[in-house]
Amino acid sequence: MAFTDRARIIVSSGKGGDGHVSFRREKFVPAGGPDGGDGGNGGDVIFEVDEGQNTLEDFRHVRKYAAQAGQDGGTRRCSGRNGESIVLKVPEGTVIKDAGSGRVIADMSGERRRYVLLRGGHGGNGNQHYATSTMQAPKYAQSGQPARSIELLLELKVIADVGLVGFPNVGKSTLLSMVSNAKPKIANYHFTTLNPILGVVDLPDAPGFVMADIPGLIEGAAEGVGLGHQFLAHIERTKVLVHVVDAAGSEGRDPVEDIEAINRELAAYSIGLSEKKQIIVANKYDLIPEGDDPVRRIREKYEPLGIRVFAVSAATGDGIRELLYYISGVLASMPHTVMTYDQEFDPETELILTEDDFTVSYDEENKEYFVSGAKVERMLGYTNLNSEKGFLYFQKFLESNGILDALRELGMQEGDTVRIFGHSFEYYE
CATH class of the missing domain: 2.70.210.12 (GTP1/OBG domain)
Structure with missing residues (x-):
């Protein structure tokens, strides 16, 4: 499916x-x-x-x-x-x-x-x-x-505590499959050739959490390139963003430039996303060539900003335990609420009825005219016809909504009787 x-x-x-x-x-x-x-x-x-x-x-x-x-x-x-x-x-x-x-x-x-x-x-x-x-x-x-x-x-919009973000093939899926030990609780979402996955992370002596592997983003995602909007929408509810980056640059990209590119997409899509708590995971640490230390460059740039950086290997498991317990601790310090969207449109008050607002007819036997319709009935429901002000409003309503014109076209003349939902009136010019 x-x-x-x-x-x-x-x-x-x-x-x-x-x-x-x-x-x-x-x-x-x-x-x-x-x-x-x-x-x-x-x-x-x-x-x-x-x-x-x-x-x-x-x-x-x-x-x-x-x-x-x-x-x-x-x-x-x-x-x-x-x-x-x-x-x-x-x-x-x-x-x-x-x-x-x-x-x-x-x-x-x-x-x-x-x-x-x-x-x-x-x-x-x-x-x-x-x-x-x-x-x-x-x-x-x-x-x-x-x-x-x-x-x-x-x-x-997927509901998860933690959203994994990053470029394709940086190891997000591998990381989630390793840390989500309750396999039956993982649901696969097929996004053409991409697979967003929702997993439950269980920890033996700390609160667990739900983690979502968001499909790999590309530059231009915030403008809708590819399936960018759909992907970004899934992380709007998350409390923490775990930014996974290929620290080894195994696909020829610079890890620091990757982080900056993804952060630009998050900020362009929603101010709220760029303001979320973020953790950087420098993955594939075990594949970094000797003499290069990209993790140090990442830490020097982002840890002064309050963003914790973890060097891990999702393939071997190195550094994973420390990462998970840190995430659990961060979540424990946050309110236990689900981010929800407020109502902006109420169909009960904003939808216009699709049928005619009123109808007029004539009873030949009793020589009376009749007015009916939902709009007229609603008006009578909040109008006091026993007061002078209310009765004046009632007459203006009949005139401004074309009801009097419709009755005149039907043949109503001065002195004729008009019935409107149980109320009887005599018409005078």
Whole structure:
């Protein structure tokens, strides 16, 4: 299975069921009242962390996900069934973003294991709710609230205490395979020909930690060269960066120049990355030619900056023990928290309903006009029509949203009656 750390999907909540218009029709009840039932609520879109998942691969094959709509109301005050919610399982560390703006909606890590991203539309009221002393046979019901859709960008950012960084082939994978003695706890992530690996480091008499082998970086990674952005994203949550460098220069590169090049990429991608606690591991120490001492040059440059330098050989194990206990001690002095991303986009408040904001109709039998729609209902929910200020706001709302124009086009004239969710008004120019 190919490792996938990014995916774009479209999710939709369920539409609320429409309220029903009906009247009691019983043999010995000649003037039965309204008995239209309410519509059911639409299903929600829910995300949950699945501990058994470690990729977003499944979301590459299916891009659209929708919750079930609520059932319409029925006769005899029967309410429609609620629509079933859809639950999407994602790996821990998945960051959910609004694809259009790139803003964070939810970070599925830390204490957040479940998140309701979109709530389904409320079911509409049946006509049983609109009977009054003057209107005993209302012939209208409330429509269910519409479904809402959003395109999402899912990004998996590995959660680890320590991130191994460095150029390709400097020995990061060898180092991790040697120090991670709990082999079943290592998960392989296939990144084409590169293999990011998450491993658990156990120490007999000190706290263990999780270490991630980030695929080899190249210059230009911060600008997206190769798969640079994907790789760099995985180390954003780490507390400590262990910078592995080929001290022997076995591929013809200078180790000090390598460290500077990688640090430039970290700083270019994120200021936070360059400010993380860093440890330098001068690997392949056993292969350094006689007469050369690159480790001394590295120490002279970086230890005055507070960056500890370890000379090790991942192949032989020399220097590894001291390195691991130092890392454990550094982590023990840090807060035991998982870095999470704050919400920047709330679908509940920022998504615009996709259906018409209002509808107008005319009841020929009762000679009345009707206005309905989610936008109008929301307005009535926070407007006090019994106050002068509230009633003026109500009239301006009808005018500014084109509702009065729509009623006039339908034929409304002065003196006609207009009903809006149980409220009755007479129209005057």
